[in-house]
Structure formats: structure tokens, C-alpha cells
Amino acid sequence: MSHEELQSKFRASLSVASESEQFLDHLDGGRFSPDFIKGHLTYLRREAEEIREDLDHATTEASDTASLNLLKAITGELAQTLSSLASNGPPTSAPGPAIDHLELLRGRLERDMPR
Numbered sequence: 001m002s003h004e005e006l007q008s009k010f011r012a013s014l015s016v017a018s019e020s021e022q023f024l025d026h027l028d029g030g031r032f033s034p035d036f037i038k039g040h041l042t043y044l045r046r047e048a049e050e051i052r053e054d055l056d057h058a059t060t061e062a063s064d065t066a067s068l069n070l071l072k073a074i075t076g077e078l079a080q081t082l083s084s085l086a087s088n089g090p091p092t093s094a095p096g097p098a099i100d101h102l103e104l105l106r107g108r109l110e111r112d113m114p115r
Contacts, residue, residue: 001058003114006067009051009058010113013075016047017106020082024099027091038086045082051075067114074112078105 001009023040032040052075060068085091085098 001060001064001068003061003064006058006060006064006071007114009055009075010067010071010109012051013048013071013078014106014109014113016044016051017078017102017109020044020078021099021102021106024085024091024095024102027095028093037091041082041086045079045086048075048079048082052079064114067112070112071109074105074108078102081105 020041023044027037052072055068055072055075058068081098081101085095091098
């Protein structure tokens with residue numbers, strides 16, 4: 001995986017984390033059905049898992065190995081968080097701790113993205 005491809009995977013994970021955070025933040029108000037919420041969380045989880053699977057088969061130059069390993073860990077944690085949210089029954093209001101965790105993951109992706 002080239003340096004540019006690694007940056008692209010960071011951006012893809014960042015996009016999933018950001019969309020997840022925004023989606024959960026908009027749950028207050030009961031505008032979405034439980035089926036829609038669960039379906040969208042499942043979609044987001046699958047996106048994170050697909051990125052993680054791509055990373056599992058990737059190799060990089062030595063200078064990018066630490067970034068690749070960090071991205072694997074963060075993306076795996078993102079997928080696990082989304083899986084937990086979907087399997088515990090869709091939240092009907094914005095789950096503060098999950099949003100806080102997603103914000104933390106997003107911040108790590110932004111901070112640690114290779115330049």
C-alpha cells in the first residue's frame with residue numbers, strides 16, 4: 001500500500017466515524033424508525049469492517065508501518081462500537097457515551113493521519 005493509499009484509508013475511516021457521530025447526534029426527536037436506525041448502523045459497521053479487511057491484507061513501507069497498525073486498531077474499534085450499538089437495540093435518542101467515543105476515534109484519525 002502506498003503512502004497515498006494509506007492516507008486514503010485514513011480519510012475513509014474518518015468519514016465513517018464522522019457520519020456515525022453525526023447520525024447518532026440526530027437521533028433525538030424520534031424522526032427515525034428503529035428499523036432505519038439499526039439498518040443505518042449496520043451499513044456504517046459494514047463500511048468500517050470493509051476498510052479493516054482491506055487493511056488486514058495491506059503491507060506498507062517501513063516508514064508507514066506504525067500508521068497502518070494504528071489505523072487497523074482504530075478502524076476495528078470503530079466497527080466494534082457500531083456493532084455494539086446495532087446489536088443492543090437501536091438507540092432512540094443520542095447515546096452520549098457512544099458519541100463521545102466516536103468523537104475520540106475521529107480525533108485520533110485526524111491527529112494521526114500521515115501527511
